[in-house]
Amino acid sequence: MHTQSDRYPPISPKCPHMLHGGDYNPDQWPTEVWAEDMRLMKAAGCNAMSVGIFAWSRLEPQEGQYEFGWLDRIMDMLAENDAFAILATPSAARPAWLDARYPECCKVTAEGQRRDHGMRHNFCWSSPAFREKVTAINTRLAERYGTHPALLMWHVSNEYGGEGSGAPCYCELCQAWFRDWLRDRYDNDIETLNHAWWTAFWSSRYESFDQIDAPGPLGERAIHGLTLDWKRFNTHQAIDFYRHETSTLKRITPDVSCTTNFMWAFEPQDYWQWANEVDIVSWDGYPGWHCRGDDVREAAGAAFNHDLFRSLKAGRPFMLMESVPSVTSWFPVCKLKRPGMHKLSSLLAIAHGSDTVQYFQWRKSRGATEKFFGAVVDHVGHEDTRVFGDVAELGRVLKKLDGVVGTTVRSEVAVLFDWPTRWAVSAMSGLGHRHRNYLGTCMQHHAAFWTMGIGVDVIDQTVALDEYRLAVLPMLYMLRPGMAEKIERFVADGGTAVMTYWSGIVDEHDLCHLGGWPGGGLRKVFGVWDEETDAICEDDVQRLVLSEGNELGLAGEYEIHQLCALIHAEGATVAGTYGEDFYAGRPALTVNHYGDGKAWYVAARTGQDFLDDLYGRLASDLGLRRTLDATLPQGVTARMRTNGETDYVFVMNFTDAVAGVDLGETTFADVVNGGEVAGRLALPAYGVAILSRPAVEA
Ligand SMILES: [Zn+2]
Structure with missing residues (x-):
């Protein structure tokens, strides 16, 4: 729970208003269009444009030959029109001359093949030549525009790790860096690594760090400790590259904030590792309105992400750096936003703590892959369009929200969503691939609070629990060092914890806890022993039967799907039992009074109905603050x-x-x-x- 009583500073002191604008690519358009762009920006109520994200070949058409005239003019025009530039470093897409002269800049695939020039993000994090060229262009940008009145902040590169599943580089430089990172992590002791990775399995023991390769389709992929450390290293590499880029910017423009745009709970990058690296958190949100079946669920999913990105900096407002004013062209079905949805979805971000609504893109590209991606200005070129009208209407609303700038969200509830846990659950062999669904499970628990209008933070295992009253711990498969103790203290001191099936199974190296689950001492906190887990098929029927007189005050039955833990109550009170199969009558829901608090164990995966009822009762019992007192209508x-x-x-x-x-x-x-x-x-x-x-x- 955030306790600050006054407001945070605005995203930039230059503009104490809601920011509204988006990715602006004048480098794709003739100069005659620019003045019209400025007029249209004013008409749409836009005040902040992201400029130069993929403009390297216009800024440096030949190696060492820079052309800043066009950007000088754009920066001046923005300033003349009371607008600002979120100025990008151009590293996400590279000019052809660079890869032709320095092929090492292109990344190497897991199969060991050097990729050709082209596409975005296709670079090696280690390449000295690439780093040198990035420093050269960033230095010139910072020196030239550092004091320009239009410069609002730095937009460092774009969606680090984007394209595919994070697509790490497997070149020899990156592999050598990985080995060095492992030496550091394991105190240069290969036997410490061998134990952590359990390499006695399949004769996988390493004699030296030099024998280790990144996991991949041509080599080792059965050692989960290796897989997990490679994922950790991928985040480390990306952050190191961000530091490389920002070291130049911070040296020349120490007072200008830096951000890089994150993506929708993006699996390959642990954004909690990034939280202290960026000055401001920003992210790109593309919910699939109207085309994935259920807008309420879609909104709850977007809200989960907004809550996550706000929580990264303990409640400090974040930036919605990209969103689509109409339709996302890479969706399976490109359905238009219905009337009202643009304003609603944009204000959803603001409601959860964003101080910006930024778009991809300002003017729809004329050619190439994003020519049908939604834009404020369509190919028709004027403002008399439905989408432009929606954007302009939102612009008028945002101008009324100066008072909201810098305010925060207060949460008494935390839902734990942890990247290494997610990586480990996804790497493991067990439960059944479709049944794991770690992210979906965390979102389901979060959604129960979202529909009640109760503030929630989405945190990971590095965050303190003390300020919260209710800690929700879905599928806490991995216990990182200190986490079990933190939960124990939280409950003993009067907190309420809700943990589910498949929790407390492994340590940070993905080694199973011995001596009964949940491990790490949590067995006594929850008062249960989780003996084994039954993954049931879609046609299988299982029921949660609530016990008479249970302390939730709930009665009746709920359906159970997919996962059922067979637990023993060891001091916990049974609040519900299984209704079917050979374990009918055994506990499925328990509560343990521990110290001054309570520890609930939800042993089975239920539908949203039970979670809504469970958390509704806990919210009432704990007196959790709702935004509005009355029950909210569905949706x-x-x-x-x-x-x-x-x-x-x-x-x-x-x-x-x-x-x-x-x-x-x-x-x-x-x-x-x-x-x-x-x-x-x-x-x-x-x-x-x-x-x-x-x-x-x-
Ligand atoms: Zn590399």
């Missing part, structure tokens, strides 16, 4: 940002029908339209209202 949620003096309440309807929301006793101010709102609020389909009230103390 409507309410989120709150606050600075301790004023609460800003966002009420959002993710259904295609009108919804009525009970506002209780409070009279709110309507932040956008002015006037007061009380009693019952009517929201149209995909409608949103932004209300304010004097802060209510938690």
